[in-house]
Amino acid sequence: MIEQTLAAPFQDKSAPAVTTGQPLRAMAESGDPVDTNPSLTKIDVTPTETATVFSARGLGVSYGGERAIENVDLDIGDRQITAFIGPSGCGKSTILRCFNRMNDLITGAKVDGTLLYRDVDLYDDQVDAVAVRRRIGMVFQKPNPFPKSIYDNVAYGPRVGGRRRGLDELVEQSLLSAGLWDEVKDRLTDSALGLSGGQQQRLCIARAIAVGPDVLLMDEPCSALDPIATGTIEELMKEMKRQYTIVIVTHNMQQAARVSDRTAFFSSEVNPETGRRGGQLVEVAPTATVFSQPADQRTEAYVSGRFG
Amino acid sequence: MVVPAPSELARSEPRHISEVAAMADFKRRRSADIGGEILKGALIGAVVIAVAMVATVILSVVVDSSEVLSGQFWTFVSNPSSSDSSRAGVVQGIRGSLLLAAIVAVIAFPVGIGAALYLEEYAKDSRTTRFLEIMVRNLAGVPSIVYGLLGLAVFVQNLRGITGGSSVISGGLTLAVLVLPIVIITATESIRAVPDSLRDGAYGLGATQWEVVKTQVIPMAMPGFLTGSMLSLARAIGEAAPLLVVGAAAFYTTGFQGFVEQLSGAFTALPMNVANFSKLPANEWAGHAAAAGVVILALVLVVNLVAIVARARISRRLSR
Numbered sequence: 001m002i003e004q005t006l007a008a009p010f011q012d013k014s015a016p017a018v019t020t021g022q023p024l025r026a027m028a029e030s031g032d033p034v035d036t037n038p039s040l041t042k043i044d045v046t047p048t049e050t051a052t053v054f055s056a057r058g059l060g061v062s063y064g065g066e067r068a069i070e071n072v073d074l075d076i077g078d079r080q081i082t083a084f085i086g087p088s089g090c091g092k093s094t095i096l097r098c099f100n101r102m103n104d105l106i107t108g109a110k111v112d113g114t115l116l117y118r119d120v121d122l123y124d125d126q127v128d129a130v131a132v133r134r135r136i137g138m139v140f141q142k143p144n145p146f147p148k149s150i151y152d153n154v155a156y157g158p159r160v161g162g163r164r165r166g167l168d169e170l171v172e173q174s175l176l177s178a179g180l181w182d183e184v185k186d187r188l189t190d191s192a193l194g195l196s197g198g199q200q201q202r203l204c205i206a207r208a209i210a211v212g213p214d215v216l217l218m219d220e221p222c223s224a225l226d227p228i229a230t231g232t233i234e235e236l237m238k239e240m241k242r243q244y245t246i247v248i249v250t251h252n253m254q255q256a257a258r259v260s261d262r263t264a265f266f267s268s269e270v271n272p273e274t275g276r277r278g279g280q281l282v283e284v285a286p287t288a289t290v291f292s293q294p295a296d297q298r299t300e301a302y303v304s305g306r307f308g
Numbered sequence: 309m310v311v312p313a314p315s316e317l318a319r320s321e322p323r324h325i326s327e328v329a330a331m332a333d334f335k336r337r338r339s340a341d342i343g344g345e346i347l348k349g350a351l352i353g354a355v356v357i358a359v360a361m362v363a364t365v366i367l368s369v370v371v372d373s374s375e376v377l378s379g380q381f382w383t384f385v386s387n388p389s390s391s392d393s394s395r396a397g398v399v400q401g402i403r404g405s406l407l408l409a410a411i412v413a414v415i416a417f418p419v420g421i422g423a424a425l426y427l428e429e430y431a432k433d434s435r436t437t438r439f440l441e442i443m444v445r446n447l448a449g450v451p452s453i454v455y456g457l458l459g460l461a462v463f464v465q466n467l468r469g470i471t472g473g474s475s476v477i478s479g480g481l482t483l484a485v486l487v488l489p490i491v492i493i494t495a496t497e498s499i500r501a502v503p504d505s506l507r508d509g510a511y512g513l514g515a516t517q518w519e520v521v522k523t524q525v526i527p528m529a530m531p532g533f534l535t536g537s538m539l540s541l542a543r544a545i546g547e548a549a550p551l552l553v554v555g556a557a558a559f560y561t562t563g564f565q566g567f568v569e570q571l572s573g574a575f576t577a578l579p580m581n582v583a584n585f586s587k588l589p590a591n592e593w594a595g596h597a598a599a600a601g602v603v604i605l606a607l608v609l610v611v612n613l614v615a616i617v618a619r620a621r622i623s624r625r626l627s628r
Contacts, residue, residue, distance in 0.1 A: 105511060107433055134514030144505035146524065147626045157513035160523070204509070211513055 053078050053215060053245045054099060058113035061094050061103060067271075068094045069279035072113070074264060081237060081246045083256035083287065086266030087302070091279025092249050095266070096217050098122075099247065100136040101129040118214075134161060137208035141220040143200035145192035145207075150175075150184050153192045153203055157211035170210055177243075178206035179236050198229025202236065209244075216240070218248040222255065234259050253303055256287065263290040265299045366605070372598030384599055389576075389584075393592045398600050401581040404476055404556070405545055405607065408577055411480025412487060412544045417537050419484075420491025427492075428499040429521055441496070448489035455486040456553030464554055472572030474555030479575060482550050487540035494539065498532020499525060527626065531619045538615030542608045548579030556580045578604045 052075045060070030069091025076082050084092035094103070101122060103109040115122045122132060134157075146153050154171040163170075171188070175181040180202045184195070192203055201221055208216055218237075222230040237246055237259050250256050256263050264284035270277050283296045294300045376384055380394065387397025431437045459482025463471050471477040502525050510520045526533075557574045576584075578600055585597035 100512065102508070102512065105508075130514050130516050133512055138508075138512035140505060140508060140512070142505060144503075144509040146506060146509065147528065156510070156523070157515075160510075160513065160515045160519045207509075207513065 051078050052076065053118060054247075055116040056095075056098075056113065057115075059095065059098060059115055060112050061091070061098060062110045062112075063106070064108035067274075067276060067278040069266070069281075070113075072281045074281060074284055076245065076247060077262065079241055079243070079245055080261040081241050081248060081259050083260035083263045084247065084249045084266060085251075085253055085256050085263060085302070086279075086282075087268060088251075089277075089279065090266040090268045092264075092266045093219050094279070095281075096219055096247060096249050099215070099217055100133045100138055102133075102138065104129050134211050135213055136215040136217060137211060137213035139201070139204050139208055139216060139218045139221045142224050143197055143204055145195070145200050145203050147191065147193060149189045150192050150195070150203060151188040154206050154210050157207060161211065174206040174210040175203075177209050177240070178202045179232065179239075180206055196229070198225050198232060201225060201229070201233060205233075205236065205240075209240075213244065215245045215247065218246065220249050220251060223251060230255070253291075257291050260287045263287040265290060265294070265296070265302060267298050267302070369598045369601045369605070373595055373602045376595040376599040377602060384596070385603065389581075393596065396596060398578060398581045398603060400576050401578040401600065402603065402607075404479075404575045404577040404580075405604075407476045407571070407575070408480045408483055408551075409541055409545055409611075411477065412484045412541060413537070415481065415484040416488050416491050416540065416544075417533075420488050420540075421495045421533055421537075423488075424492050424495030424499055425521065425525070428496055429517070429525060444489050444492050448493055451549075452486055452547050453549040453553060455482055456550030458482065458485065459550055459554045474557075474574070475572045476575035477571055479551050479554050479556055479577070482554050483544040483547060486547065486550060487544050490540040490543065491536055494536025495529070495533055498529040498536070501532065502528040527622075530622050534615050534619050534622070538611050541611050545607055545611070546579060546604060548577070548583050551577055551580055552583070578607070 054074070054076035056072050056074040058070075059072040059074070061068045072095055074095075084096060086092050097103045098111055098115055099117075099122075103111055111123055117132070117136070120127065146156060148156070151171055154174050155167045158167060158170055172181060172185075175184060180199060183199060184190075184203075192200065195203060201224075205216070205221075222233055225233065234255065237248070240246065241261075248256075248260065262284060263286075265282045266279055267282045268277055268279050282298050283290065283294060285295065289295075290299060291303050294303060383395060384397045385402065386399050387395055388400050389398075390396040427437055427441060459478055463478035463481045464473055467478075471481065506524045506528065507520055510524050515523070557576050557580070581600040582597050582604070585593050585600060588596075
């Protein structure tokens, strides 16, 4: 229903996007003592509905003094799929993990520059990383279901958020949204570890959705899956972007071309001043542009398969 | 992508027929792997020796004890110590060993697992924490009699007001300190074995650190916690040396004792019974020493069985 042209940098807000009632998010918040206030901060900064969900300026990450990536200027549009592509070691996953403060968990990781999420500075002292991760969900490279039942996997996020009632409906809704309900509705109490890899990954998506996020970060979500399961997840992503902003890191350029609205190409370069190798953002543009007429030669070389 | 033409893949010179035959010769050469066969034989020998030694120990203890355990079993397990070999029993030792085990379980398990959780999940990976972990590993190698000296100085003498001197409390605390490093090390290992992907998944859903520890780390590490705890409990049940130093009695007679008197008064334990019986004239008492040994073995066996059952239950719940 929300048709976009790839050329448009951001989704047209006059389009029906605003009318997405987001039934799931609304549901997750009703009767939920924790998430009623969408604010991430102790100071009351209510995120506004903006066309730009993330805005990074001069964003960089170092691990124990080593610069992994630096100087990233990047905007992520609302309810779009943005793909991060680039060779190994270019820092694309590192940048992705800034967006929900997962880098906080790595000893020695330091983030600099600014990163705004709907006009809130994510790295402000007042921002609670736990609250950030409830608004900005993540799906990992390898499906990582908890060694619990299918039901308990989906209910995990709402439960740690303090929700006790209405879990049955929420679990069903989340599994429906992840396209997994019909396959598992008769065995919700079975272990999630008995599902196939593709099913496990969709379960992880359902689990992330159940918290009622605004954004889904996906770190190479299909790299451990076969082509058919990959296709299912790609279809699911296209469906989900009506409701969620999605950022996906992928090694698979065809995947980026198939699903994303915008593509950011990262590369690993030797800094002429320090002589050290580090990641940087080469260019970000509508996906069609990146693949047909990239502005930078390095992008052209990468997408045409001449390196990487 | 450029696909090479078939002609580029082919060798320019065709192989001679003998060359091809040599490549396809998969016949087994008997002399090919002498080293491997020798090693295999040596390893089998090692297993045989180990099993034979354990079997001999168990068999000799059982044979030696058969007279006592078959002739006067109930007298032996229900009577207190006595100078009359036909009436002597180890009920005080059984009671003491159970009390010691209970004290070890109450003190060493929570403290040890707590320390491991702190070191692995909360403490930053700094030089201090690494130094601490090395120290804990070294402590696991300290001879048990040295822990007895520590118990004598700290629990028997300095903390006499709390422990009542040479009491089962002092003995239990000493054994708890003795097994603490083992509990910490095994707990640390099982926490490390919890995949980071589970922690990431939980954090990614907005769990706090405590929620991650409570709902992911502890349940996954629980089978390991159990194994380590039960191993250390078995070790504690079998120790005599530190109890000797702390002042466990070899022989004592009391009338009726209340629970408090039992905790703070004279005590003994099954290993002490074994040591005591073996010092007495062999013709009359040798069977008693072996019989007390069998009781210890049975106790350790029960502890291990409990651990195995509990472990299997948890594993089944996790994989269901």
